[in-house]
Amino acid sequence: MCIGIYPDLSRLHQGQGGKGVQKSSIWVNFPIMARTSDKRERLxxxxxxxxxxxxxxxxxxxxxxxxxxxxLGNVYYYFKTKEDIGETIVRMRIERIQEWLEACSNEPEPRDRLLKFLDYPASHRDEIAESGCTLGTLSYELRRSDTRLNALAHSLVGVLLDWAEQQFTAMGRSDAHELALQFTSNIQGMSLISNVLDDPEVIDSMVVRTRQWLEALSM
Amino acid sequence: MCIGIYPDLSRLHQGQGGKGVQKSSIWVNFPIMARTSDKRERLxxxxxxxxxxxxxxxxxxxxxxxxxxxxLGNVYYYFKTKEDIGETIVRMRIERIQEWLEACSNEPEPRDRLLKFLDYPASHRDEIAESGCTLGTLSYELRRSDTRLNALAHSLVGVLLDWAEQQFTAMGRSDAHELALQFTSNIQGMSLISNVLDDPEVIDSMVVRTRQWLEALSM
DNA sequence: GTCTATAAGAAGATAGAC
DNA sequence: GTCTATCTTCTTATAGAC
Structure with missing residues (x-):
């Protein structure tokens, strides 16, 4: 069972700020390679x-x-509201995780794809211990807000969940959905504990154990 | 390895509001069984x-x-600041989890104590799906604040972690610390996923799987 | 497109009558 | 102890000059 269709992410890097050709006389000599402000990106x-x-x-x-x-006043040229910034962040984080999932999907074996995924938390151990998971912290918080961001929260973990289920299904497991829950739950759980204890070693040992769990699974 | 000493919880149900004998003439006839307002508790x-x-x-x-x-103005008679309310909540939640842990500790076998613990998430599935874990949501949030509550956050999951480690140690497991991390991580992970997906069934199936995992562990 | 000044409103906290 | 009115600060958002 998959979570469903995710919100359209195509508008991600747009905004009313646009990226049109710089009209100022300074850059009029570079109509094609027009330099645009990177303020939106910096924000x-x-x-x-x-x-x-x-x-x-x-x-x-x-x-x-x-x-x-x-x-401060210039922020509103790029974003109509604070909520819009939030939405942009959510969509960007979803895109980032999707990119990583696609990279992992290059592995020929589904089990190896799941193992490969764990390179991410493993290599971001310090960041996770300091700040938590970019998906889990935000989705947990947004789930508590009464804005439209609430509805977007589930996609943050949903993309990982669905991808994992595909891999377990490819492994021929009939309990793919539950295994995907377990896999995603492991990642979110270790991130929360590591962050709350401020201890990157939690990630280290839990990644090892999750790898062992994957390797012990029959196909 | 244990997390360490937790903050003194003895002041939990106190406050500057106190519980002294009601001095108003209305209740002067009941000096011993003086009726006190339950406003602090309601708050x-x-x-x-x-x-x-x-x-x-x-x-x-x-x-x-x-x-x-x-x-609104009366709140400040019972709590000096909003942060004080937060601290009270944290301490109360820690006390509650400790009470449940003590109840579970009545089981003679350490493995049964851990299994018994899982009755809690199992019987609170709907609440967890709707709002998340009372320990995890708060500790994850407080870890992000720059108040003194930040320092208190780790105790929320720390009490569970230490207790679980004791049980695994009693089971004779040399990897008790890591098993405790895994146990706690499972609980936090399932709670987060269940909440974000708004699906209590996540708790159901993950509790079953955690029970199976515990039962398969050798002593 | 950029930036300063400021409006508008929310939220924590206090004063002081009762 | 209780409650209303209000102060203060912070934060989002806008106006309008450049």
Missing amino acids: IQAADRLVLRQGFKQTTLSDIASDAGVP | IQAADRLVLRQGFKQTTLSDIASDAGVP
Whole structure:
């Protein structure tokens, strides 16, 4: 059983700020390679970083603006509301996880794809211990908000869940759905514990154990 | 390896509101069985409920006051700051989990104690799907705050972790620490997934699988 | 497109009458 | 102890000059 259709992600890197050719006389000589401001991108990156560390509600537009080196008032040229920034972050994080899942899908064997996935938490152990999982922390928080972001929260873990189920199905397991729950649950659980205890070694040992679990599974 | 000493919980049900004998002439006839207001308790219960559903930051004092049927200004008679309410909730939740752990400890066999613990998530499946784990949601959020509550966050999962390690040690397992991490991680993971997907069945199937895992462990 | 100043509203906290 | 009114600060959002 899959979670279903996810929201359209195609609008991800757009925005009312646009990316049109710079009209100012300074750049009029470079009509094709027109240099555009990277402020929108800086704002997104700053927001993503701060939201990971502080949570969405806790992070103010002022935090984001100053971290990105953009005046507060200018933020509203790129984003109509704070919620829009949140939505952009969610969609970006979903895209990132999808990219990693596609990379893992290059492995010929489904079991190896799942094993490969674990390279991500393993190589981000310190970041996870400091701030938690980029999917879990945000989805857990957004699930508690009464904005439209609430509805988007499930996709953050849903993409991983569905992908994992596909792999277990490819392994010929009839309990693929439950195994996928177990796999995703393991990742979210270790991230939460590691973060709360501020201990990256939790990731180390739990990744090892999850690998052993995968390797012991019959096909 | 245990997490360490937890904060002193003895002050839990105290507060500057106190519980002294009611001095008003109305109750002067009942100096011993003096009736005291239950407002403080109502505020705590309301706060606990709302924080579970909405998160601590998201929950306003106004929310808490009106849910408890107490005027906003009166809240400050019982709690000096909002942070104090948060601390009270954390300590109460820690006490609650400790009580359940003690109840489980009545089982003669350590493995049965761990199995017994799982009755809790199993019987609270709907609540967890709707609002998440009372320990995990709060500790994950508080870990992101820069208040003194941050330091308290690790105790929320730490008590469970230490208790589980004791049981695995009693089972004669040399990898008791890692097994405890796995056990706690399972509980937190299933709670997060169940909540994000809004699906209590996640708890059902993951509890079954965790029980199977425990039963298959050698002593 | 950019930036300063500021409006508008929410939320924590306090004053002081009763 | 209780409650209303209000202060203060923080935060989102807008106005409008450049």
